[in-house]
Amino acid sequence: MSAEKLVEVRNLNVTFKAEEGPVYAVSDVSFDLAAGETLALLGESGCGKSVTMKSLMRLHPAHKTRIEGQVKIDGVDLLAMRPAALSALRGKTVSMVFQEPMLAFDPVFTIGDQIAESVRRHEGCSYAEGRKRALEMLERVRIPSAAKRLDAYPHEMSGGMRQRAMIALALACKPKILLADEPTTALDATVQIQVLLLLKELQRELGMSMIFVTHDVGVAIEVADRTAVMYAGRIIEEGPVDQVLSQPWHPYTQGLLAATVHPGMNRSEALPAIPGSPPQLTRQIQECAFAPRCRYRSDACLEPMPAAYQADNRAVRCIHALTAEAV
Amino acid sequence: MTSMTSPGAKENFALAAETAAVSRGYWTTVWTRLVRDPVSVGCALVLLLMVLIAVFAPWLAPYDPSQGTMLKRLSPIGTEGHWLGTDELGRDMLSRLMHGGQMSLLMGLMPVFIAFLVGTSLGLIAGFFGGWINSLIMRTTDVFFAFPAVLLAIAISGALGAGFVNAIISLTLVFIPPIARVAESVTTSVRNLDFVEAARASGAGNFTIIRVHVLGNVLGPVFIYATSLVSVCMILAAGLSFLGLGVRPPVPEWGLMLNTLRQSIYIQPWISVLPGLMIFITSLCFNLLSDGLRSAMDIKR
Amino acid sequence: MSALLRVQDLKKYFPVGKDLLGRPTQVVQAVDGVSFSVEKGRTLGIVGESGCGKSTTARLLMHLIEPDEGRISIRGKEFGRIGGRHPVAELRRQMQMVFQDSYASLNPRLTIEDSIAFGPQIHGVSEREARQQARDLLDKVGLNPNIFIRRYPHELSGGQRQRVNIARALAIKPEIVILDEAVSALDKSVQAQVLNLLADLKKEFGLTYLFISHDLNVVQYISDDVMVMYLGQVVESGPVEQLYQNPSHPYTRALLSSVPSQTPHQRKQHKVLEGDPPNPIAPPSGCRFHPRCELARPICAARQPDNVRVSGAHQAACFALPDSSGYSEYIQLQEVCA
Numbered sequence: 001m002s003a004e005k006l007v008e009v010r011n012l013n014v015t016f017k018a019e020e021g022p023v024y025a026v027s028d029v030s031f032d033l034a035a036g037e038t039l040a041l042l043g044e045s046g047c048g049k050s051v052t053m054k055s056l057m058r059l060h061p062a063h064k065t066r067i068e069g070q071v072k073i074d075g076v077d078l079l080a081m082r083p084a085a086l087s088a089l090r091g092k093t094v095s096m097v098f099q100e101p102m103l104a105f106d107p108v109f110t111i112g113d114q115i116a117e118s119v120r121r122h123e124g125c126s127y128a129e130g131r132k133r134a135l136e137m138l139e140r141v142r143i144p145s146a147a148k149r150l151d152a153y154p155h156e157m158s159g160g161m162r163q164r165a166m167i168a169l170a171l172a173c174k175p176k177i178l179l180a181d182e183p184t185t186a187l188d189a190t191v192q193i194q195v196l197l198l199l200k201e202l203q204r205e206l207g208m209s210m211i212f213v214t215h216d217v218g219v220a221i222e223v224a225d226r227t228a229v230m231y232a233g234r235i236i237e238e239g240p241v242d243q244v245l246s247q248p249w250h251p252y253t254q255g256l257l258a259a260t261v262h263p264g265m266n267r268s269e270a271l272p273a274i275p276g277s278p279p280q281l282t283r284q285i286q287e288c289a290f291a292p293r294c295r296y297r298s299d300a301c302l303e304p305m306p307a308a309y310q311a312d313n314r315a316v317r318c319i320h321a322l323t324a325e326a327v
Numbered sequence: 328m329t330s331m332t333s334p335g336a337k338e339n340f341a342l343a344a345e346t347a348a349v350s351r352g353y354w355t356t357v358w359t360r361l362v363r364d365p366v367s368v369g370c371a372l373v374l375l376l377m378v379l380i381a382v383f384a385p386w387l388a389p390y391d392p393s394q395g396t397m398l399k400r401l402s403p404i405g406t407e408g409h410w411l412g413t414d415e416l417g418r419d420m421l422s423r424l425m426h427g428g429q430m431s432l433l434m435g436l437m438p439v440f441i442a443f444l445v446g447t448s449l450g451l452i453a454g455f456f457g458g459w460i461n462s463l464i465m466r467t468t469d470v471f472f473a474f475p476a477v478l479l480a481i482a483i484s485g486a487l488g489a490g491f492v493n494a495i496i497s498l499t500l501v502f503i504p505p506i507a508r509v510a511e512s513v514t515t516s517v518r519n520l521d522f523v524e525a526a527r528a529s530g531a532g533n534f535t536i537i538r539v540h541v542l543g544n545v546l547g548p549v550f551i552y553a554t555s556l557v558s559v560c561m562i563l564a565a566g567l568s569f570l571g572l573g574v575r576p577p578v579p580e581w582g583l584m585l586n587t588l589r590q591s592i593y594i595q596p597w598i599s600v601l602p603g604l605m606i607f608i609t610s611l612c613f614n615l616l617s618d619g620l621r622s623a624m625d626i627k628r
Numbered sequence: 629m630s631a632l633l634r635v636q637d638l639k640k641y642f643p644v645g646k647d648l649l650g651r652p653t654q655v656v657q658a659v660d661g662v663s664f665s666v667e668k669g670r671t672l673g674i675v676g677e678s679g680c681g682k683s684t685t686a687r688l689l690m691h692l693i694e695p696d697e698g699r700i701s702i703r704g705k706e707f708g709r710i711g712g713r714h715p716v717a718e719l720r721r722q723m724q725m726v727f728q729d730s731y732a733s734l735n736p737r738l739t740i741e742d743s744i745a746f747g748p749q750i751h752g753v754s755e756r757e758a759r760q761q762a763r764d765l766l767d768k769v770g771l772n773p774n775i776f777i778r779r780y781p782h783e784l785s786g787g788q789r790q791r792v793n794i795a796r797a798l799a800i801k802p803e804i805v806i807l808d809e810a811v812s813a814l815d816k817s818v819q820a821q822v823l824n825l826l827a828d829l830k831k832e833f834g835l836t837y838l839f840i841s842h843d844l845n846v847v848q849y850i851s852d853d854v855m856v857m858y859l860g861q862v863v864e865s866g867p868v869e870q871l872y873q874n875p876s877h878p879y880t881r882a883l884l885s886s887v888p889s890q891t892p893h894q895r896k897q898h899k900v901l902e903g904d905p906p907n908p909i910a911p912p913s914g915c916r917f918h919p920r921c922e923l924a925r926p927i928c929a930a931r932q933p934d935n936v937r938v939s940g941a942h943q944a945a946c947f948a949l950p951d952s953s954g955y956s957e958y959i960q961l962q963e964v965c966a
Contacts, residue, residue, distance in 0.1 A: 521727040522743075524727070525796065528720055529796075529800060539738075539746065543738075544737055
């Protein structure tokens with residue numbers, strides 16, 4: 001793995017202007033993504049994982065959102081980009097797959113046409129060449145009888161096939177970075193594992209980087225090299241997936257793993273649940289947002305949060321991390 | 328040390344998760360949102376003013392609206408004693424506009440109100456029970472959709488004969504089908520929600536489910552739609568009067584006034600425009616108020 | 629112990645599309661001959677992928693959808709709308725249901741108190757008493773009545789709303805509670821709280837659960853018995869330990885090995901099953917799993933397999949099972965088909 005940084009995010013803040021006041025969706029998020037690497041943004045609903053990812057394509061409506069910080073994609077400053085450069089970037093350098101494939105496709109055009117059109121727009125080739133690429137992509141994502149499926153409409157395909165077609169569309173222009181927003185959450189168990197393995201395989205073949213947003217610890221384990229755990233708009237722990245998810249440092253990560261039902265649990269014992277629920281993000285939380293639910297909390301947790309503690313290629317934002325690690 | 332504690336941290340700490348916002352009812356929330364919208368408040372005030380003027384016209388109006396002096400025919404706006412001028416029979420325009428509000432507002436509101444009651448009931452029954460009951464009710468209302476609203480109003484009024492009551496009946500009939508259709512589609516979507524299934528699973532009967540669970544969720548959207556129809560109804564009513572199918576002269580009514588003043592448009596254009604302006608302002612206010620109500624009721628999860 | 633709830637040969641076919649004469653052109657065999665029984669105080673987990681008929685089964689049990697065929701009996705009393713059976717209203721006093729979507733299953737215009745007190749009032753409890761019950765139940769599901777009783781659903785978080793839904797179901801004092809994906813939409817940390825709550829309530833009120841879910845880990849944790857469904861039919865059922873340790877139907881095996889690993893060192897390397905679950909409108913002939921099954925033989929397409937006893941109460945419907953009684957028949961039939 002080379003040390004070349006494809007994505008560099010520094011102190012990213014995303015604030016939504018809502019009618020009732022601002023919502024601080026993402027605060028002070030920094031991370032890097034190396035070429036060929038997969039990063040899983042792991043967290044529960046409302047933790048800011050999807051918001052963070054969408055900012056990497058500047059998909060938030062500009063008049064309702066304030067984005068601060070620095071985002072460099074392939075060495076280019078994303079936040080200073082003009083609209084024309086931005087639309088060239090979307091789909092070409094960075095591409096995205098969603099949870100619901102029906103939203104990515106236009107229901108009135110065939111799958112083949114939509115992939116061909118995307119290739120034509122980004123690479124300036126002819127329609128025929130675009131269609132050839134479309135066929136090649138459908139075969140790549142292992143859609144059976146791909147030539148026939150080229151002329152299928154989105155609604156004519158099953159959920160798993162649509163998800164594959166969307167991956168084909170996203171990868172048609174050979175992007176360097178693929179952003180995946182819970183792409184397997186709506187799928188059945190037997191189909192989910194197929195799509196996860198397919199994504200891993202395609203990543204290896206095409207040599208791209210991937211950012212994978214998920215709430216499912218198991219999914220993160222299956223696909224990612226590194227993971228960043230998010231809570232209340234912040235990355236609270238980050239590092240190689242096998243270390244972070246087998247020996248978590250942050251009390252939240254520990255709690256999340258303990259609360260997730262997994263095989264081999266003692267059925268007669270109560271689950272170690274985390275009490276309470278995440279805070280509202282209508283206030284700029286300076287202190288540790290997890291403190292109210294944390295069993296290690298002390299008065300020092302109410303002070304504004306210090307910078308991340310870093311060691312062994314890992315980072316954690318908790319003043320108790322070292323003691324908690326020992327527990 | 329504690330001085331460094333960031334603001335709000337204490338509450339966050341103490342409350343853990345149960346954010347203790349003061350609970351307010353749905354309609355209270357809608358009301359506060361509506362009151363916060365300057366356009367809606369402005370429109371509501373204008374409409375209130377119009378209603379008050381119309382109701383108290385006999386005491387407020389400077390002249391008798393049906394008594395005129397032929398000598399003062401079509402005096403321009405700003406004439407002393409007649410600030411808004413006089414009409415083609417020398418009657419005071421200000422007084423006529425004030426009195427005219429009674430009939431015009433009544434003809435705008437009453438048909439929509441009756442149609443709201445009847446249409447919602449029909450739509451609710453059709454939407455909740457579905458099947459052949461739905462087909463019977465909705466296909467019957469579909470027949471009315473075959474004709475443009477204006478044409479339908481004129482045709483029914485023509486068949487029933489001119490007059491205030493007949494105009495109200497014909498306008499009501501025009502507005503029942505669209506309201507019933509909206510009520511039916513809202514009911515159908517509410518009927519399929521889990522809480523209706525849950526209520527059924529609790530052992531509740533159809534009537535109880537409709538009363539407790541469906542009605543409250545259907546009335547809101549239908550009410551918004553009905554308020555947007557008031558302006559249409561006022562214009563249609565004015566149209567009927569204009570054609571001589573509504574109220575009869577010399578009763579003052581804005582649509583009728585527009586009709587009789589139309590011959591004078593080359594002599595005193597501004598006076599001829601006045602009743603039209605009143606219709607325009609009122610229907611605009613109803614429309615804006617309906618829009619404001621819609622966004623106030625759109626409370627997200 | 630005899631069964632508290634017994635379901636025999638439940639069937640529901642939905643018509644799809646109509647021709648000019650109003651006759652259905654196609655039917656979805658949503659639930660096709662489902663039988664099971666649950667003993668008092670136990671939890672039956674029902675697992676399967678979308679379209680397998682698990683949610684339809686729940687609605688058939690509650691008579692929210694009228695079954696085409698089948699018998700539903702509680703303590704030997706048969707319920708239904710057919711003459712001679714006990715009325716559905718009585719069934720609904722003994723069995724209640726919690727739905728997946730915590731928001732859609734609460735009326736947005738009613739306070740929490742009104743929502744919970746609604747059911748008992750239907751069954752003749754006075755309004756004052758029903759409101760007192762609502763307060764007690766809120767306390768039981770871990771929500772402070774003084775804070776929550778006058779709230780509206782949109783002011784609550786997903787986990788809190790689901791607690792309210794559980795309270796609403798318990799207000800009628802049922803013996804059996806059907807939990808239809810009741811914790812699936814919740815975040816993991818909240819899910820654990822609700823699962824603990826369900827376990828506590830079960831003990832306190834002596835409840836019997838039907839736990840419907842697509843999450844195999846959660847089903848393993850909460851259930852005593854498990855039933856695996858595929859395209860409207862039960863393919864395997866049995867006590868949870870036996871079924872998870874010795875999955876005997878190829879579909880159960882595939883399903884269990886599709887669950888993402890929870891330990892980084894055991895990542896999946898190979899996919900276990902090709903393709904999507906087929907369309908229930910035109911299910912495959914014979915064993916409905918045979919087009920995706922690696923063990924499929926000609927007989928699997930020709931005939932439906934019967935339930936075969938694996939051990940004790942553990943049963944599976946597959947021709948490839950090496951059961952002493954069924955296996956010979958399987959070989960025999962294979963020869964016939966060949």
